[in-house]
Amino acid sequence: MKATAILNSTTAKRLIAQGVAAHPLVLAALSQGTVIVTLGTTNGYVASELLGEPIDQGAFAAGVIDDRWNINARLGELTDLVLKHGEQVPFDEKEVLGSLTAGDVVIKGGNALDPIGTVGVLMAAATGGTIGRYIPTAQARGVDIVIPISLAKSIHTPIAELTLEMGSRKIELTMGIPCGIYPLTGHVITEIESLALLFDVHASHVCSGGIGIGQGSISLLIEGEEAQVKAAFARIEALSQLPEIPVEGRR
Numbered sequence: 001m002k003a004t005a006i007l008n009s010t011t012a013k014r015l016i017a018q019g020v021a022a023h024p025l026v027l028a029a030l031s032q033g034t035v036i037v038t039l040g041t042t043n044g045y046v047a048s049e050l051l052g053e054p055i056d057q058g059a060f061a062a063g064v065i066d067d068r069w070n071i072n073a074r075l076g077e078l079t080d081l082v083l084k085h086g087e088q089v090p091f092d093e094k095e096v097l098g099s100l101t102a103g104d105v106v107i108k109g110g111n112a113l114d115p116i117g118t119v120g121v122l123m124a125a126a127t128g129g130t131i132g133r134y135i136p137t138a139q140a141r142g143v144d145i146v147i148p149i150s151l152a153k154s155i156h157t158p159i160a161e162l163t164l165e166m167g168s169r170k171i172e173l174t175m176g177i178p179c180g181i182y183p184l185t186g187h188v189i190t191e192i193e194s195l196a197l198l199f200d201v202h203a204s205h206v207c208s209g210g211i212g213i214g215q216g217s218i219s220l221l222i223e224g225e226e227a228q229v230k231a232a233f234a235r236i237e238a239l240s241q242l243p244e245i246p247v248e249g250r251r
Contacts, residue, residue, distance in 0.1 A: 001226040003233045004206065009216040011240045012150045012191055017045035018235075019194020020107065025144050025187060026050075029105040030086045036096065037081040038062075038130045039072075040109035041247055042148045047081045051088065057245035062130065063122060065111070068176025070249030071124070080130075093133065102142040106134050110149045110184055112159065117188055119147050120159040122179040124168065131182045145186030151205045151218045159183045191220060199232040200224060 007015065020026060029035045030050070037047045044060035059077040064070050079091035100106075108130060112120035121131055128135075138145055162181050171178040195203045201224035210217050222229055 001224065001229040003222045003229050004219060005222060005233060005236045006210070006214065006217050006219050007191060007236060008213060008240065009150070009152065010242070010244045011236060012152065012218060013042045013045045013148075014239045014242065015191055015194050015236065016042055016148045016150060016189055017049045019189050019191075019197045020046050020146060020148050021049040022194075022197045023146060023187070023189065026105055026107075026146060029103060029144070030083060032085070032103060034096070034100065034104040035081075035083040035107065036100075036105070036134065037083075037107045038109070038134065039075075039078070039080060042109045042150070043107060044245075046107055046148055050081070050083060058247050061247045063111075063124060063177075064247055064249045065176075066249045068249070069122065069124065069174065069179055070176050073248045073250045097133070097137055100134075100137055100141055100143050103144075105144045105146055106138045107146045107148065108134065108184065108186075110147055111153060112155045112162075112181070113149050113151070113153050113188070113190070114155055114157065114159045116158065117185075118159040119149055119184040119186075119188060120155070120162060121182045121184050123182055124177045124179050126168070128182065131184070135182075135184065145184070147184060147186045147188045149188060149190060151190050151192070152208055152216055154205070154208070191218065195220075195222065195232050198235070199228045201228050201232050203232075 039062040041061045044057040059074040061072040110119035111122045167180040168178040192203045204221040206219040
């Protein structure tokens with residue numbers, strides 16, 4: 001069976017979050033190790049899925065893009081989410097970094113997805129922000145990095161090329177905060193991987209964008225057994241009925 005579906009930005013984030021929560025690496029770390037969910041708009045939905053309850057989505061973001069490269073107006077109200085054996089523990093940067101090991105998972109969102117699957121993460125902080133805090137340690141110790149990101153963030157330029165050209169001290173004129181961009185690799189979870197994890201269907205990215213409520217949307221072709229395709233379609237329809245949770249940038 002084949003179906004087509006349009007996912008607006010919020011629907012896509014919610015679907016991706018459910019896919020992340022169903023990923024075998026995340027499930028194993030929830031049972032036996034540590035899961036860190038870093039701040040981010042998509043990651044706010046991930047945190048809610050893993051906790052099994054709503055969170056203050058408007059505060060669970062760091063950098064945002066509105067009409068500029070911006071910072072969440074409520075940055076600092078919440079910290080990264082840390083779950084040990086499935087239970088939330090207070091965020092202690094020194095303790096959590098010291099204890100990270102193979103089998104643990106760091107969940108980090110991104111800003112761009114290039115054709116070979118490398119994710120680009122904008123960095124405004126001079127020391128790399130969340131990237132600088134977690135990624136070198138995670139990569140050195142073999143900690144799995146799970147990257148929730150929408151296909152709407154697909155770009156055509158390799159992130160490796162952008163990394164060479166960008167940097168906060170290289171940019172003379174910008175809308176918002178000048179940034180560098182980090183080439184992040186790991187277990188990328190888009191809408192396609194989420195649908196495969198949740199419903200055993202194959203999804204293809206057909207097109208992006210639209211007008212009105214379709215701005216920022218993606219369109220998918222979904223294929224598979226009839227029961228699974230119908231279940232996936234119904235899930236997307238149900239998620240699209242939930243309200244958008246606003247995140248506002250600083251002015």
